Amino acid sequence: MDTQERESAVEPTGDAGAPGRPPLWVEEPATRRRMPDPVRTAAVRAVLVLSLTLILAMVAFLTALAGSWLSFPMVLSGVASTVVATWAVLDVWVTRQVWNQRNGVVSEPSSSARQLRRERRTARREARAAQRDAARIARRGGADRRLSRA
Numbered sequence: 351m352d353t354q355e356r357e358s359a360v361e362p363t364g365d366a367g368a369p370g371r372p373p374l375w376v377e378e379p380a381t382r383r384r385m386p387d388p389v390r391t392a393a394v395r396a397v398l399v400l401s402l403t404l405i406l407a408m409v410a411f412l413t414a415l416a417g418s419w420l421s422f423p424m425v426l427s428g429v430a431s432t433v434v435a436t437w438a439v440l441d442v443w444v445t446r447q448v449w450n451q452r453n454g455v456v457s458e459p460s461s462s463a464r465q466l467r468r469e470r471r472t473a474r475r476e477a478r479a480a481q482r483d484a485a486r487i488a489r490r491g492g493a494d495r496r497l498s499r500a
Contacts, residue, residue, distance in 0.1 A: 386449050388449055393442050396439050403434070407432075410425045
């Protein structure tokens with residue numbers, strides 16, 4: 351048995367000494383699809399802003415308890431940070447809505463709907479071809495009256 355056959359025969363368990371053990375982890379397919387890049391970047395930005403807002407609120411609370419002179423500026427910055435955090439969360443929502451509108455949710459119609467659409471398309475194509483033929487015959491017929499009308 352050469353090295354390639356030996357490597358393929360051993361299953362990757364994480365423990366080379368015990369081939370009968372179950373693997374350390376089992377990869378499972380994701381239950382939800384990955385967020386689009388613009389939405390994900392907006393969400394990361396919102397999480398960072400929210401965490402900063404929570405830190406500022408905590409510092410403002412603790413400086414107020416301590417009676418420090420920093421209490422008033424920290425409360426003001428906490429209020430401003432709350433406004434910015436609200437804006438960041440709304441940005442995630444708006445970015446998601448815009449992405450869904452532009453790219454849309456990909457839906458696959460059922461085979462029956464696809465078949466009906468195909469039949470309508472061929473019927474329209476045949477109707478247009480019949481109109482073109484009728485217009486061509488009418489143009490020739492005006493100059494040449496030898497066509498039968500049967």
